[in-house]
Amino acid sequence: MLQMIFNEGTFSMGFDLATPILLCALGGAVCNNAGNFNIALEGFMLIASFFGVVGAFFLKSTLVGILFAIASGFLIAVIYGLFRSRFKAHEIILGFGFNMFSIAFTGWMLVPILGGRGSFYNPATPSLSKISIPLIRSIPFIRILSNHNIIVYLSWLLIPLLYILIYRMPFGFKIRALGQEPEILRVNGLNPNKYFYFSEAIAGILCGLAGAFLSIGNLSMFTENMTAGRGFIAVAAIVFANGYIPTVGLISIVFGIASAIAIQLQGLGMPTELIDMTPYVLTIIMLVLTLLKKKPGQLTN
Amino acid sequence: MKRKFIESFASLLLALLIGFLVSAIFIIAIGVNPFVAYRELLKGAFWGKVNIIITLRWTIPYLVVGLASAVAIKAGVFNMGLDGCIYLGALSAALVGAYITGLPSIIHILLCLVVSMIVGIIWTFIPAWLKAYHNINEVIMTWMLSYIAILLCQYLVTNYFQRSEDIIQAVQQVRTPPILDSAKLKQIVKPYQLSSGLYIALFAALCFYIFYNKTIKGYEHTMTGLSPKFAEYAGINVKKIQFTALLSSGAIAGLAGAIEVLGVHYRYIHGFSSNMGANGIMVSLMGRLSPIGISIASLFMGGIQNGARAMARETNVSLDTMQIFIAVIVICITAEGLYEILKIKPKMREGD
Numbered sequence: 001m002l003q004m005i006f007n008e009g010t011f012s013m014g015f016d017l018a019t020p021i022l023l024c025a026l027g028g029a030v031c032n033n034a035g036n037f038n039i040a041l042e043g044f045m046l047i048a049s050f051f052g053v054v055g056a057f058f059l060k061s062t063l064v065g066i067l068f069a070i071a072s073g074f075l076i077a078v079i080y081g082l083f084r085s086r087f088k089a090h091e092i093i094l095g096f097g098f099n100m101f102s103i104a105f106t107g108w109m110l111v112p113i114l115g116g117r118g119s120f121y122n123p124a125t126p127s128l129s130k131i132s133i134p135l136i137r138s139i140p141f142i143r144i145l146s147n148h149n150i151i152v153y154l155s156w157l158l159i160p161l162l163y164i165l166i167y168r169m170p171f172g173f174k175i176r177a178l179g180q181e182p183e184i185l186r187v188n189g190l191n192p193n194k195y196f197y198f199s200e201a202i203a204g205i206l207c208g209l210a211g212a213f214l215s216i217g218n219l220s221m222f223t224e225n226m227t228a229g230r231g232f233i234a235v236a237a238i239v240f241a242n243g244y245i246p247t248v249g250l251i252s253i254v255f256g257i258a259s260a261i262a263i264q265l266q267g268l269g270m271p272t273e274l275i276d277m278t279p280y281v282l283t284i285i286m287l288v289l290t291l292l293k294k295k296p297g298q299l300t301n
Numbered sequence: 302m303k304r305k306f307i308e309s310f311a312s313l314l315l316a317l318l319i320g321f322l323v324s325a326i327f328i329i330a331i332g333v334n335p336f337v338a339y340r341e342l343l344k345g346a347f348w349g350k351v352n353i354i355i356t357l358r359w360t361i362p363y364l365v366v367g368l369a370s371a372v373a374i375k376a377g378v379f380n381m382g383l384d385g386c387i388y389l390g391a392l393s394a395a396l397v398g399a400y401i402t403g404l405p406s407i408i409h410i411l412l413c414l415v416v417s418m419i420v421g422i423i424w425t426f427i428p429a430w431l432k433a434y435h436n437i438n439e440v441i442m443t444w445m446l447s448y449i450a451i452l453l454c455q456y457l458v459t460n461y462f463q464r465s466e467d468i469i470q471a472v473q474q475v476r477t478p479p480i481l482d483s484a485k486l487k488q489i490v491k492p493y494q495l496s497s498g499l500y501i502a503l504f505a506a507l508c509f510y511i512f513y514n515k516t517i518k519g520y521e522h523t524m525t526g527l528s529p530k531f532a533e534y535a536g537i538n539v540k541k542i543q544f545t546a547l548l549s550s551g552a553i554a555g556l557a558g559a560i561e562v563l564g565v566h567y568r569y570i571h572g573f574s575s576n577m578g579a580n581g582i583m584v585s586l587m588g589r590l591s592p593i594g595i596s597i598a599s600l601f602m603g604g605i606q607n608g609a610r611a612m613a614r615e616t617n618v619s620l621d622t623m624q625i626f627i628a629v630i631v632i633c634i635t636a637e638g639l640y641e642i643l644k645i646k647p648k649m650r651e652g653d
Contacts, residue, residue: 039440087638092379092440093586097631100579104624108327111619229448236441273456280445287437 018256042231048211077204345611366581382443383578385450390555398480421555496564
């Protein structure tokens with residue numbers, strides 16, 4: 001039985017399941033460093049996944065799909081930033097409103113643009129091809145690292161890149177200064193709003209990638225509310241890691257593997273409803289586990 | 302005070318206006334004249350006796366859910382898991398209503414309501430305790446628990462409570478057996494769905510008013526919401542306030558589910574609440590957390606809910622358009638900056 005659950009396939013699937021959460025969580029972590037507790041990640045991702053499939057379907061190119069997804073994620077995130085910084089909307093309620101909006105908006109757009117109600121699937125839509133890495137693909141167990149699509153590898157690459165950007169570069173210092181005390185930027189003659197928009201834009205682009213992965217990463221399709229709480233899982237990962245990017249990345253991948261194990265349990269005859277609960281239950285467990293950590297005056301929202 | 306009221310009212314109107322403008326874009330996009338669509342919406346919501354009765358029927362759950370959301374927000378915490386509590390409250394009321402026999406009507410109804418409230422409290426107990434005493438974010442926690450609650454209800458009903466004679470093959474609804482006559486709320490106007498749940502909802506709003514305006518405890522809640530630090534210095538047990546606020550929020554949301562079952566559906570039907578929790582949060586925000594405001598906002602929401610159906614029938618504008626409308630209002634409703642843009646800035650001239 002254990003053989004059935006813990007095999008190479010499970011881990012390989014775990015990496016795929018982790019990718020949208022990882023990308024979202026990295027984007028959210030940047031926002032978190034800039035002092036914004038962003039719960040609209042889910043909405044950004046949903047809108048991006050819709051436009052990802054639209055781009056891929058109409059122009060028959062996965063690259064266009066990814067670009068569409070990134071552009072839409074970027075746009076919606078900047079609008080979010082506008083409402084948050086310029087119009088001073090309440091953080092939680094604004095995020096909540098954006099999530100509501102994205103569900104209604106994609107549900108609405110589905111009918112006139114893709115001509116489906118509730119879901120869209122057309123076999124003519126291209127999807128991202130899997131990259132098989134020579135050498136690695138033939139080593140037992142290590143081969144789980146091979147045979148994923150480009151976004152998966154990109155997401156792994158982004159962990160060190162963002163780490164360097166946020167913790168080792170002047171740009172990152174400014175972002176983090178904004179999160180600690182916006183006045184520091186103002187005193188130094190910088191515009192805090194500008195850096196706030198930068199952080200939102202990064203989050204939008206990363207959520208855009210996550211959305212593209214969901215809609216054209218494997219099977220090219222879109223279903224209403226297809227993000228199914230992944231954005232919140234990402235937020236929980238951020239809360240757990242307190243916004244520290246390497247931990248956020250690690251937690252997200254562990255989370256993906258845990259979800260893959262849960263899916264394998266379905267093969268053992270667990271009821272579907274209970275399996276569907278696992279991401280939410282794991283999120284709650286993760287939040288509760290933050291209790292165990294020492295917290296000397298850390299930033300909690 | 303008066304100026305503040307006018308400002309808050311004006312920013313509310315502005316949010317409404319933006320909502321109408323944005324959804325007008327979506328209405329024009331499918332080739333319908335937005336004025337015609339909004340006329341149908343208004344007619345469907347408030348024109349004629351039948352429409353008003355059905356609007357009132359939708360007002361009931363929104364009023365109660367709006368109060369549930371407001372109770373939490375008043376104390377500065379958020380209960381995003383209203384939907385979960387609504388479902389659990391509905392399921393427990395349906396089970397008590399169907400399986401406990403031989404009670405006089407009034408006691409049976411009260412029992413259903415009380416049980417649904419207790420279930421709501423139990424479900425919010427964990428996030429409330431973690432928030433108040435361990436400072437674990439309640440927004441994500443309640444939201445996740447809400448998803449779990451909905452799946453749990455589906456699981457319980459399909460596996461344990463659904464009898465074969467209740468299954469209608471054509472619609473594939475997951476549902477429990479019907480509740481007994483003694484548990485049904487009376488209809489106010491005979492053939493329509495408007496039940497005496499309206500009185501329960503109004504009573505809840507009255508309790509809300511008395512609690513926040515006439516009692517010391519209520520004032521402590523309001524103060525905690527305004528500034529937890531200040532409340533702490535004033536000697537208020539902030540943790541306890543947040544804890545009880547979240548629990549009461551869960552209880553009232555459970556009550557909303559029970560009223561829907563006892564007054565309208567007469568059994569638990571899975572998926573009966575269409576976005577009720579999310580819209581309830583919008584109602585509480587639109588009502589600016591005051592009982593009178595929430596009552597008016599819920600009437601508005603009920604009108605939208607009922608009118609949107611008429612609009613969909615007459616002009617083929619989909620229900621999603623109204624959901625976009627609501628979402629845009631939620632986005633704009635706390636955005637103070639929107640209103641400030643409109644104001645002519647006299648300060649600028651004084652050399653600001």
